[in-house]
Amino acid sequence: MIGMKRAKGVSEVISSLLVLLIIVSIGVAVYAYSANIFSSLIENYANTYLFNSLLLKEHFIIEDVWFINNSDVIKITIYNYGSVSTSISAIFINDTLVSQPNIIIEPGHRVTIDVTYIWKPNVIYYIKILSSRGVIIDGMYKAP
């Protein structure tokens, strides 16, 4: 009788431990799943909001275009009037990629980029500047 009571006591302890183990396992699994979902949610929102926020702060203009006489060089001056730095990733003339300068312009600064392009006098050229964030600034410029 005493042996049976002892056996019953041991099985209760084991069953309690098993139940606890199952509860903890389920808890850890649910926690890990939730942590994964929440972290990816935060990452998505953070990326979207931060990227769009930076897009709203990025502003630049083509300040001057100088077709250098007797050469195939066009000097393009870009001024950053935004509140974040701009990285100029590509320059197109008449929709042809002519330069990939990867130049960073700090806010309130200007940069002049020399582009090699065979230009002709009195011809209008369509110049397009693309930043690394995908902002496009363009304009028509007549060669002298």
Next chain:
Amino acid sequence: MVCTKHHKKGVGSIVGAVFFIAIALMAFISFQLITMYAADYQRSLVQYNQLNLERLQERLSIIVNKTSSRLDVKICNRSFETAIISGVWIIDLTNNNHTLLPSNIVLGSGECFNVNTDNINYNSSNEYLIKVTTVRGNIFSNITGG
């Protein structure tokens, strides 16, 4: 026996409650972070609209006078907003020569400023284009006769 059952139930509840609180806390922190990012985006949007509004209201007039010896350039702020000039371009259209005079001139509403053009290679018979860039990204220009 009753005591042991109560004890078992208690441990399970506590463990469940701990996990629930941990998940709820994580959800709350996530919500707070997302709200923070959204608020930052809203601030950027307000600044963007403000810049565009100020940009549209900016008005500068460029008065150019050619004399036999020098080019007189006077910039006047015709808007209600204060304008900051970041650069003045003197472009000799006759010789195709571009000169930038970097500046950081603050012009209050109604104020005028005379640009120092002593360093440019001036010829009274040439045609000049004057371009003025402001820190808000506006470009104002005026042209002189040949």
